Amino acid sequence: MGGDHGTRVTVPAALEFLEREEEASIILVGLVDSIEQELHRLRASTSDRLSIKSASEVVAMDDQPAQALRGKRNSSMRVAADLVKEQVADACVSAGNTGALMAISRFVLKMLPGIERPAIASFLPTLNGRVCVLDLGANINCTAEHLLQFAVMGTCLVSAVEGVERPKIGLLNIGEEEIKGNDVVKDTAELLRASDLNFHGNVEGTDIYMGSTDVIVCDGFVGNVALKTSEGLAQMLAQYLREEFGRNVFTKFCGMLALPVINHFRKRVDPRRYNGASLLGLRGIVVKSHGAADSYAFGFAIKRAYEEARHGMLTSIGEQMTANQQKAA
Amino acid sequence: MGGDHGTRVTVPAALEFLEREEEASIILVGLVDSIEQELHRLRASTSDRLSIKSASEVVAMDDQPAQALRGKRNSSMRVAADLVKEQVADACVSAGNTGALMAISRFVLKMLPGIERPAIASFLPTLNGRVCVLDLGANINCTAEHLLQFAVMGTCLVSAVEGVERPKIGLLNIGEEEIKGNDVVKDTAELLRASDLNFHGNVEGTDIYMGSTDVIVCDGFVGNVALKTSEGLAQMLAQYLREEFGRNVFTKFCGMLALPVINHFRKRVDPRRYNGASLLGLRGIVVKSHGAADSYAFGFAIKRAYEEARHGMLTSIGEQMTANQQKAA
Missing domain, CATH: 3.40.718.10 (Isopropylmalate Dehydrogenase)
Structure with missing residues (x-):
């Protein structure tokens, strides 16, 4: 309440x-x-x-x-x-x-x-649907095992909510040539490859909104920054658009005409729906x-x-954890 | 070449x-x-x-x-x-x-x-100008001392390029109540407070585009994710707008009328200018x-x-480093 x-x-x-x-x-x-x-x-x-x-x-x-x-x-x-x-x-x-x-x-x-560790997971819009990103701020220092557990939980959440059978998992990393991620990310990739999950591989920040995968796994610091940065950019762009359409009588007229289109656009990216x-x-x-x-x-x-x-997400997390542990043993 | x-x-x-x-x-x-x-x-x-x-x-x-x-x-x-x-x-x-x-x-x-450590710095547009963000991917594991050095370099870059006398520095952090950043971020905040620099305090991802500060300091992993996430979101939104305006004859007509406004908007956020x-x-x-x-x-x-x-950025970094070291001694 x-x-x-x-x-x-x-x-x-x-x-x-x-x-x-x-x-x-x-x-x-x-x-x-x-x-x-x-x-x-x-x-x-x-x-x-x-x-x-x-x-x-x-x-x-x-x-x-x-x-x-x-x-x-x-x-x-x-x-x-x-x-x-x-x-x-x-x-x-x-x-x-x-x-x-x-x-x-x-x-x-x-x-x-x-x-x-508990994780905070949320969905974000993508070019072709939506993606589940976790962790978004519950955990700052994560081990590879934690990130693997996040991947299990994200998989079960997406299966429950989206009905996707084997959600594709991406591991958030950076793309600079010389340094492909830190040790935790490298170790996590190995654990994911050895697991029962549908691991797509490393993804970069761009991939979040490109819809390259169904789930994106990262530590809570990085996830929180990605989420908040997106919020800030969206706010700035919305403000810019308002300013441009409010510039003079002509632009206001254009804005009025374009209103149904703009509203349809806004509905599609409405954060309330996420x-x-x-x-x-x-x-x-x-x-x-x-x-x-x-x-x-x-x-x-x-x-x-x-x-x-309704879709028994908790049971599904339990089963997936057991499957992974049996595979690892 | x-x-x-x-x-x-x-x-x-x-x-x-x-x-x-x-x-x-x-x-x-x-x-x-x-x-x-x-x-x-x-x-x-x-x-x-x-x-x-x-x-x-x-x-x-x-x-x-x-x-x-x-x-x-x-x-x-x-x-x-x-x-x-x-x-x-x-x-x-x-x-x-x-x-x-x-x-x-x-x-x-x-x-x-x-x-x-060298750092990669770039400017991003904000509500009221632009902000310099570093590091964007050269360093993954940073100590508080590295981040302090990034703050010095960012300060001198903004002074040289923007002509701002004492650029305001923000330290990128996350805002969840229970866990205000990891140890490196906490230690960096202390170093920045004790330094000669104009330290504004912690900022969140949202602040990048809100123009809360002139410089934002973070490690290269986080900075790279923030940058790439922004690129992805901008691409997705541009694609959505194209789709909405291309939906039918009426929306295409609206798009044509709104073109000068949209173009002005696009010019303002044109990544080529950054x-x-x-x-x-x-x-x-x-x-x-x-x-x-x-x-x-x-x-x-x-x-x-x-x-x-032209504005002697290298000399200025050297002087600022000396000033900080003298203050710390």
Whole structure:
């Protein structure tokens, strides 16, 4: 129930989702008054598919993870994670503080066997579809084994969400002739080649958006920089376009005429359609929505969690890990 | 004289540059026949400002750096670097193989005192101007001291080329709450704070294009991924725009009307205007043009080299290194 806009975003998104997905049901976790008020505003009420679970505390966007974990034992994040642990819920979605969500989820749900580190995975648009990139910031110093585990998790996520049978995996590297990546990247390539996964080989930054592979694996520092750099570039280009079309009466006229085309373009690259970062490696499905998401964007995060659960992503990660370990042994 | 298009690009670019910059003079280094043929085609000839220096070998785009360095002692790269070393030329510009250019330049020119590693620096457009980012791929594993040296070099490059007196430096980091960067980044921040430089603080990938600082420092792996990711995203967006405007008769008509606006936009973000990566840290000025550059783009690489030389960038790096060392002592 977190995020910058709270129930004003999460409750309408939940209602819309239930309308679209007739087999889904949702538990709204948070301050009961606030949730009921929002339901009332939207002329909606609880039902056999929509219930409320009270959580009396709120994790603030600037709370330290440790503080959120130990100091707020009745936060909506904690209660939601508990529901997943107790198998009352199949997945948890939050727009709150990433660090706190990660700490609480890890503490409550624990890691899947064979996975040492959780990773943050998200999808980005490409020339021919979309690509899953991980890790996007949970882990800074990764070993080759960690990166291999990320590849397993990315494979299972893409299989679950996209229905791709053997997703192609790329290992993010740099292309300068003399120095083909650092030792960790080289070792990871060897592990991937020896694994059961569909390893395509090294890819460069350009390949992310060219759609060369279905999954791209990197450490969290590099992944986070790639993601944020993309956000910055997109913002700059959008601003430039606005400036160009706003230059004078003639350009404004052109802009008006081109509006349907520009809008279609914007819809295609709308970041809201890619909202939802999966916290992978846990014994439960947890999806983090962007804090500033509106209800349209938050709906995509709910959808992600729903599909991960419906297609048994966790079981699939477990099986793939076992297959890899047997192959390595 | 290298690159994908050879003298067909470099010779016209040199001629155009000499027309614009009346105090500049250029030595064309390479296969004499090929250069003369191109001059002939363009109805131009050598003069007191344009001469030819023969180099009988060509470094291929796929030559290994060591092979280019030891096996081709009369390559245009080697001869050009020698001219810089002998102070016959103030700078060297090449569109050839990056690895070979780096190896040859380093071998011939040696490093500046106090600089342990060369770095590759380039400019990118921002909301309010441009930003210098380094390293873009010369160094994968960097210490905090290396990153401090990159900051010194970036400062001097921006001062020389942009005329900014105390360029603001940002240290590329990630923004997740729990983990503010790895140890190297943390140590670098401390060194930068203690230095004589204008350290703005940590920045995120988004800040590259927001123009938050004049210089952004990072290791070569991260910098290369950020650069290549940007190239990929820009390519994808351009392709999407083409597709949207090419969808049907109506959208094509809109596209035609919006063409002047779109062209103005494209000019603003034209990567050719940012062509030219400076190889910094050497006792000489070396600029690497994109291999696929046309003569318009190659002209920007020549201009970069010219301005670095004209504004005494090398002396300025030397002075700044001494100032920092004195402050640290």
